[in-house]
Amino acid sequence: MYSKEVMDHFMNPRNVGEMPDADGVGVEGNPVCGDVMKLFIKVKDDRIVDAKFMTFGCGAAIAVSSMITEMVKGKTLDEALQISKEKVAEALGGLPPQKMHCSNLGADALRKAIEDYKNRQKKN
Amino acid sequence: MECYFDHVATNPLRPEVLEAMMPYLKEEFGNPLSVYPLGVRAREAVEKAREQVASLVNARPSEIVFTSSGAEANNFALRGIAMARQYEGKHIIVTRMEHHSVLNPARFLEKLGFAVTYVNPDRQGLISPDDIKKAITDETILISVIYASPEVGTIEPIKEIAQIARERGITFHTDAVAAVGNIPVDVEDLGVDLLSMAAHQFYGPKGAGALYIRQGTRIIPLIFGGIQEGGRRAGTENVPAIVGMGRAAELAKEELPQRVEHVRGLRDKLVEGVMNKIEAIHYTGHPDRRLPGHASFCVEYIEGEAMLLMLASKGIYAASGSACTSKALKASPVLLSMGIPAHIAHGSIVFSFGMDNTMEQIEYTLEEFPQVVRRLRELSPFAKGWEGVEEEGRCTPKK
Ligand code: FES
Numbered sequence: 001m002y003s004k005e006v007m008d009h010f011m012n013p014r015n016v017g018e019m020p021d022a023d024g025v026g027v028e029g030n031p032v033c034g035d036v037m038k039l040f041i042k043v044k045d046d047r048i049v050d051a052k053f054m055t056f057g058c059g060a061a062i063a064v065s066s067m068i069t070e071m072v073k074g075k076t077l078d079e080a081l082q083i084s085k086e087k088v089a090e091a092l093g094g095l096p097p098q099k100m101h102c103s104n105l106g107a108d109a110l111r112k113a114i115e116d117y118k119n120r121q122k123k124n
Numbered sequence: 125m126e127c128y129f130d131h132v133a134t135n136p137l138r139p140e141v142l143e144a145m146m147p148y149l150k151e152e153f154g155n156p157l158s159v160y161p162l163g164v165r166a167r168e169a170v171e172k173a174r175e176q177v178a179s180l181v182n183a184r185p186s187e188i189v190f191t192s193s194g195a196e197a198n199n200f201a202l203r204g205i206a207m208a209r210q211y212e213g214k215h216i217i218v219t220r221m222e223h224h225s226v227l228n229p230a231r232f233l234e235k236l237g238f239a240v241t242y243v244n245p246d247r248q249g250l251i252s253p254d255d256i257k258k259a260i261t262d263e264t265i266l267i268s269v270i271y272a273s274p275e276v277g278t279i280e281p282i283k284e285i286a287q288i289a290r291e292r293g294i295t296f297h298t299d300a301v302a303a304v305g306n307i308p309v310d311v312e313d314l315g316v317d318l319l320s321m322a323a324h325q326f327y328g329p330k331g332a333g334a335l336y337i338r339q340g341t342r343i344i345p346l347i348f349g350g351i352q353e354g355g356r357r358a359g360t361e362n363v364p365a366i367v368g369m370g371r372a373a374e375l376a377k378e379e380l381p382q383r384v385e386h387v388r389g390l391r392d393k394l395v396e397g398v399m400n401k402i403e404a405i406h407y408t409g410h411p412d413r414r415l416p417g418h419a420s421f422c423v424e425y426i427e428g429e430a431m432l433l434m435l436a437s438k439g440i441y442a443a444s445g446s447a448c449t450s451k452a453l454k455a456s457p458v459l460l461s462m463g464i465p466a467h468i469a470h471g472s473i474v475f476s477f478g479m480d481n482t483m484e485q486i487e488y489t490l491e492e493f494p495q496v497v498r499r500l501r502e503l504s505p506f507a508k509g510w511e512g513v514e515e516e517g518r519c520t521p522k523k
Binding site: 013 | 425426427429430433434437446447448449451453454455466467470502503504505506
């Protein structure tokens with residue numbers, strides 16, 4: 001039921017792990033099925049230079065997390081905010097309809113991580 | 125290595141069964157209602173199958189009605205009895221352990237004005253006969269309790285509940301789809317009025333099921349039409365499938381003790397190994413009162429569909445009741461009704477064994493499964509505990 005890309009990112013997820021010195025962290029729980037994604041970003045001159053994730057969820061949720069960490073690397077914060085759930089799903093060669101919400105999880109966690117970074121900046 | 129561990133989903137067709145079916149897919153194509161020899165032979169084949177199926181559950185052949193599936197048998201039982209007894213009362217009792225093919229007819233009957241009580245199991249999936257007794261009203265006409273759960277393996281106290289129903293003059297049905305052919309089932313000893321079964325659960329073909337209807341039980345057909353099945357189920361008989369079900373029943377009866385022993389040996393080995401090798405794992409269902417070839421777990425901190433996918437990449441095929449595996453994206457109502465919190469139910473995984481499985485496959489799985497769990501836990505934000513989700517994730521079953 002999953003595309004080759006989804007299976008690849010699920011079986012060999014990129015950028016897994018905690019990031020103790022992250023500049024922004026976004027945690028998003030999935031109200032639909034109860035899954036949770038944690039996304040970490042490292043930012044330099046308004047550009048995301050590194051990203052990592054931890055995910056408790058289905059195959060699609062893990063593949064989405066892996067893909068989104070790949071997609072954000074090297075992007076400016078504004079560019080990263082343009083990443084929609086559709087774009088992540090598209091990059092993964094499509095998701096089954098009932099799995100589109102897993103893609104949401106990734107996009108929302110990213111938005112929260114960027115927000116978190118901006119809030120921290122304000123404080124400093 | 126390929127390991128098919130999803131025998132509660134379906135079973136492979138036994139070669140002997142296929143062989144018995146073949147003539148009826150080819151030259152013996154007659155309609156059992158026809159009077160010439162081709163039809164007569166088809167009729168005789170169907171009647172022989174009826175005897176074989178009856179013998180497996182210790183019923184009379186005249187008490188067996190063939191259906192297209194276990195689901196049809198369940199629908200027939202619930203709707204057929206509700207229609208037949210609606211003027212005596214409009215209350216039905218089922219449990220939260222039931223299959224959709226019992227729950228959905230029950231919900232349909234609610235829409236028609238029946239009242240339905242859903243009895244909760246305990247933490248091990250057992251239904252208490254006392255709780256059934258308490259749910260009975262003067263209006264109760266039907267009680268339906270699943271014989272054995274395909275999700276957690278628990279075997280219910282059917283005999284005790286059937287006794288309670290009988291004392292109160294209430295019709296009693298059991299969905300024995302996961303049980304028949306896998307453990308001994310005897311309708312006389314149990315004292316049930318109706319019992320559903322499906323051929324593909326015991327190495328017969330898909331598309332064949334049966335409902336046992338105790339002599340003297342009044343029931344309204346689900347399908348009206350011709351006089352097939354004594355007027356209780358219209359439609360030209362699916363002769364090859366029925367013949368296959370008969371042969372499969374005959375084999376099951378002969379081999380039952382060996383089958384039970386074989387799958388129990390595999391199951392016990394898997395459970396012991398898994399419980400030793402994996403931390404934070406729960407054996408779900410009842411530890412002893414359960415299907416012999418059934419092992420179900422909840423693995424904490426990871427999700428069932430991800431486990432299934434990764435196991436499948438190793439050739440291991442299992443099942444899960446997690447929210448992400450279900451079309452509705454809801455955790456298995458059976459697990460939740462047992463009081464398992466939603467975040468734990470998320471890690472549901474079910475292995476069910478059959479005659480085609482071997483000890484080598486179990487050993488292989490005991491190597492691979494812990495690695496799958498380890499790899500997924502490396503990805504999990506909760507690998508060190510349920511920090512932060514404890515409250516949100518918890519689910520309180522409906523009382
Ligand atoms: S995260 Fe639950 S369905 Fe994908």
